[in-house]
Amino acid sequence: MTRYFKKPNSASLxxxxxxxxxxxxxxxxxxxxxxxxxxxxxxxxVAWLVFGRERPVHVNTMLYGFVGTMLIGCGxxxxxxxxxxxxxxxxxxxxxxxLWNLVILSGPLGFAFGYTQGREYSEYTWSADMLLMVAxxxxxxxxxxxxxHRTEQQLYVSIWxxxxxxxxxxxxxxxxxxxxxPATGAMPGLIDSIFLWFWGHNLPGLFITPLATGAAYxxxxxxxxxxxxxxTLSLLGFWxxxxxxxxxxxxxxxxxxxxxxxxxxxxxxxxxxxxxxxxVVLNLWLTARQRGAVVWGDPAARLVMAGIVWYLITCIQGxxxxxxYLQRVTxxxxxxxxxxxxxxxxxxxxxxxxAMYHILPMVTGRSVYSARLxxxxxxxxxxxxxxxxxxxxxAGLVQGTSWNNGETVYRVLPQLRPFMVSRAALGIFIxxxxxxxxxxxxxxxxxxxxxxxxxxxxxxxxx
Amino acid sequence: MKMTPALLIVGALxxxxxxxxxxxxxxxxxxxxxxxxxxxxxxPDEQAGLRLYVQNGCSYCHSRYIxxxxxxxxxxxxxxxxxxVGQEPAILGTERTGPDLSQEGGEHPDDWHISHFNNPRFxxxxxxxxxxxxxxxxxxxxxxxxxxxMGGKMADSRMKRQNxxxxxAIAAFEAGxxxxxxxxxxxxxxxxxxxxxxxxxxxxxxxxxxxIYQDFCINCHGPIGDGQGMAALQTYPPPLNFTTLRRxxxxxxxxxxxxxxxxxxxVTGTAMPYFKKHxxxxxxxxxxxxxxxxxxxxxxxxxxxxxxxxxxxxEWKNNYQAPELPGQPGK
Ligand code: HEM
Ligand code: HEM
Numbered sequence: 001m002t003r004y005f006k007k008p009n010s011a012s013l014x015x016x017x018x019x020x021x022x023x024x025x026x027x028x029x030x031x032x033x034x035x036x037x038x039x040x041x042x043x044x045x046v047a048w049l050v051f052g053r054e055r056p057v058h059v060n061t062m063l064y065g066f067v068g069t070m071l072i073g074c075g076x077x078x079x080x081x082x083x084x085x086x087x088x089x090x091x092x093x094x095x096x097x098x099l100w101n102l103v104i105l106s107g108p109l110g111f112a113f114g115y116t117q118g119r120e121y122s123e124y125t126w127s128a129d130m131l132l133m134v135a136x137x138x139x140x141x142x143x144x145x146x147x148x149h150r151t152e153q154q155l156y157v158s159i160w161x162x163x164x165x166x167x168x169x170x171x172x173x174x175x176x177x178x179x180x181x182p183a184t185g186a187m188p189g190l191i192d193s194i195f196l197w198f199w200g201h202n203l204p205g206l207f208i209t210p211l212a213t214g215a216a217y218x219x220x221x222x223x224x225x226x227x228x229x230x231x232t233l234s235l236l237g238f239w240x241x242x243x244x245x246x247x248x249x250x251x252x253x254x255x256x257x258x259x260x261x262x263x264x265x266x267x268x269x270x271x272x273x274x275x276x277x278x279x280v281v282l283n284l285w286l287t288a289r290q291r292g293a294v295v296w297g298d299p300a301a302r303l304v305m306a307g308i309v310w311y312l313i314t315c316i317q318g319x320x321x322x323x324x325y326l327q328r329v330t331x332x333x334x335x336x337x338x339x340x341x342x343x344x345x346x347x348x349x350x351x352x353x354x355a356m357y358h359i360l361p362m363v364t365g366r367s368v369y370s371a372r373l374x375x376x377x378x379x380x381x382x383x384x385x386x387x388x389x390x391x392x393x394x395a396g397l398v399q400g401t402s403w404n405n406g407e408t409v410y411r412v413l414p415q416l417r418p419f420m421v422s423r424a425a426l427g428i429f430i431x432x433x434x435x436x437x438x439x440x441x442x443x444x445x446x447x448x449x450x451x452x453x454x455x456x457x458x459x460x461x462x463x
Numbered sequence: 464m465k466m467t468p469a470l471l472i473v474g475a476l477x478x479x480x481x482x483x484x485x486x487x488x489x490x491x492x493x494x495x496x497x498x499x500x501x502x503x504x505x506x507p508d509e510q511a512g513l514r515l516y517v518q519n520g521c522s523y524c525h526s527r528y529i530x531x532x533x534x535x536x537x538x539x540x541x542x543x544x545x546x547x548v549g550q551e552p553a554i555l556g557t558e559r560t561g562p563d564l565s566q567e568g569g570e571h572p573d574d575w576h577i578s579h580f581n582n583p584r585f586x587x588x589x590x591x592x593x594x595x596x597x598x599x600x601x602x603x604x605x606x607x608x609x610x611x612x613m614g615g616k617m618a619d620s621r622m623k624r625q626n627x628x629x630x631x632a633i634a635a636f637e638a639g640x641x642x643x644x645x646x647x648x649x650x651x652x653x654x655x656x657x658x659x660x661x662x663x664x665x666x667x668x669x670x671x672x673x674x675i676y677q678d679f680c681i682n683c684h685g686p687i688g689d690g691q692g693m694a695a696l697q698t699y700p701p702p703l704n705f706t707t708l709r710r711x712x713x714x715x716x717x718x719x720x721x722x723x724x725x726x727x728x729x730v731t732g733t734a735m736p737y738f739k740k741h742x743x744x745x746x747x748x749x750x751x752x753x754x755x756x757x758x759x760x761x762x763x764x765x766x767x768x769x770x771x772x773x774x775x776x777x778e779w780k781n782n783y784q785a786p787e788l789p790g791q792p793g794k
Contacts, residue, residue, distance in 0.1 A: 050520075155467070172483075184551045189548050190547045194486070239478065242478045256542060257542050
């Protein structure tokens with residue numbers, strides 16, 4: 001048993017498997033939430049499955065559990081690999097694994113019974129917050145010690161992003177979660193919304209985004225078998241991301257009575273986010289230039305490339321919906337839910353899955369059980385998510401424009417119905433895809449064809 | 464520029480903390496937490512309700528601030544920063560699956576909320592809100608206390624009005640069905656009482672009225688208009704039995720104006736909400752005809768006094784007979 005905890009890359013694999021499991025769990029809770037928005041009387045007596053309690057389970061399990069966990073798994077493989085060394089301490093990474101997953105488990109076990117701080121994206125209770133901080137600290141120590149023991153002098157971009165994601169989270173998380181107020185995890189009064197959306201925005205922006213960007217920077221050049229397009233662009237993208245992204249949480253409460261200068265900063269920097277995003281997308285796109293057939297033909301890299309496309313769409317939509325005049329219509333309704341899904345599943349989720357499949361042969365020593373299942377999963381998610389985006393955006397516009405014209409929320413409820421039914425139907429595709437992914441992953445570990453040592457070396461050197 | 468470990472770690476942290484200082488440090492130093500004119504402290508019961516609000520995720524469907532472009536409940540008061548002083552947490556919310564609640568206090572009397580929390584479809588037939596019956600009576604009471612405090616002193620003054628008319632409505636209800644209706648109608652301004660429905664009760668209009676009745680009224684006043692909808696379990700006075708109105712037409716001929724006024728304005732103090740935000744004139748007149756024809760067997764539509772017919776109206780003659788009353792020949 002203890003041998004297993006020392007086996008190279010075992011923690012990385014564990015994170016990836018856990019991510020795939022959480023994807024299924026999160027999708028089940030997503031389905032229940034979607035059904036309840038069609039039929040609120042579905043299972044009415046099950047207290048732990050009422051909308052207000054299951055929704056945060058869905059959201060947190062997806063963000064921290066699926067996307068976050070799977071990307072951490074990828075990072076734990078990439079960083080030592082790029083530094084041509086081993087992870088400094090495999091058991092320490094396992095320690096992080098256990099704590100991290102306990103935190104996520106506290107979602108379904110806690111929120112469903114009212115143990116929650118109730119602030120969106122900061123729901124975990126104080127004790128879970130503490131576990132999460134310890135987990136992050138363990139990972140930081142491990143990564144830094146790995147850098148110290150590296151044999152490769154150069155630090156590749158992916159490493160910056162992976163390491164920085166945890167450094168930033170160690171600062172972001174306790175502030176946004178107001179951890180010095182253990183009972184409520186909140187500040188009194190209006191200022192709480194500024195703390196809340198500091199983390200609420202930095203969870204996607206300075207945790208998920210850098211992890212996913214790092215993974216994309218890892219996969220694309222390897223599959224394309226070319227060096228990265230431009231080092232300068234990488235640098236610019238990285239520094240602008242942290243300089244700008246940190247500022248923009250205010251755009252979530254743009255129409256509330258927070259100070260005007262804060263709104264101005266949030267709007268300006270939200271629009272400015274176009275720059276780092278374009279830089280990253282261009283840099284990766286140009287890397288894959290003229291090798292499109294190879295990159296799009298590889299099942300894993302296809303997921304990553306499609307993730308970059310979703311990133312671009314998300315980050316065109318993002319600045320647009322940060323403009324106060326437009327937000328009068330897009331705020332408070334399903335428009336934002338559409339944005340959240342293409343951002344988190346489209347950008348974060350696609351890249352997490354793609355990177356996971358890319359890395360899997362190296363950490364298991366087996367080839368992926370079925371490329372066709374990856375393709376099937378890709379197809380199902382793409383159909384489901386494209387549908388989500390169209391349906392939710394349309395629903396949001398119906399709500400937003402009706403309200404703006406003076407119709408009440410209640411009056412517009414019947415208009416929502418067809419959209420909510422479609423969303424629930426589309427959710428089945430994503431749920432199916434998550435199950436197929438989990439099966440493929442487990443079959444790879446148990447039944448995948450064992451790779452010969454030279455095949456493995458070749459895989460590690462790039463395809 | 465070469466990325467060294469030192470540059471990576473120190474640089475990434477420095478830029479991050481500098482940015483963070485601007486976005487959370489400066490507001491912490493400069494934002495003042497001064498109560499607004501409508502702010503007041505929450506009582507322990509209301510505080511317990513706030514905890515329940517947070518624990519049960521009400522904030523995923525309800526926001527807590529009114530913007531300049533809002534029309535729905537609460538639109539009389541654009542949110543100010545001082546409205547939230549001391550509340551921990553005051554979750555503003557990002558979704559309006561349900562309406563904004565920042566000025567919910569006093570919109571309805573307590574019995575409406577208790578019925579609504581037990582099953583929102585009792586009071587609001589097409590609601591998407593979950594039932595909270597499983598919380599039990601005590602917690603539903605605390606939640607009610609909290610929502611009734613939303614809006615601070617403005618909510619308090621609305622609550623004062625609710626409680627005042629609640630006493631009057633109960634007294635009237637306990638005086639028996641006829642006394643109750645006499646009281647109800649005495650609350651309607653004179654000009655509305657003698658006003659017939661100006662629009663014809665065509666088949667299309669009755670169908671429209673039916674659709675609205677089913678989406679808005681049916682679980683209070685009941686499918687047959689006897690006031691025995693599910694909400695009757697918890698509201699007091701219970702929803703009105705429309706059939707008794709048959710013997711209370713004004714001058715044995717008018718009811719349309721009373722219907723219009725009561726639906727538009729609600730009966731403050733009772734569970735009967737005002738519908739003027741939800742329904743515009745066309746829909747209320749249609750409802751008025753629907754209630755009359757379906758539950759009273761009579762409508763005063765298109766009877767005198769009347770003005771010029773509206774351009775869209777077809778030729779329509781009112782053939783409904785006013786009811787025969789004991790000792791008084793019908794018309
Ligand atoms: C089985 C497929 C899924 C279904 C049926 C589903 C359904 C839902 C529903 C019903 C909501 C609540 C929306 C509301 O309050 O009106 C929601 C919110 C959310 N979901 Fe999903 N979801 C699915 C998959 C995912 C995935 C894969 C992710 C991320 C990787 C995700 C991330 C989110 C986020 C971040 C929110 C919060 C949105 C906001 O507050 O604006 N969902 N989802
Ligand atoms: C240029 C980049 C982006 C900009 C300017 C931007 C802007 C915004 C704005 C203004 C909102 C609030 C909308 C509203 O409530 O009316 C929002 C919500 C959201 N964004 Fe983005 N976004 C960007 C990229 C991303 C990315 C990359 C992710 C995920 C990795 C993401 C995840 C989310 C989520 C989950 C929400 C929903 C928050 C909620 O629960 O209300 N965004 N975004």
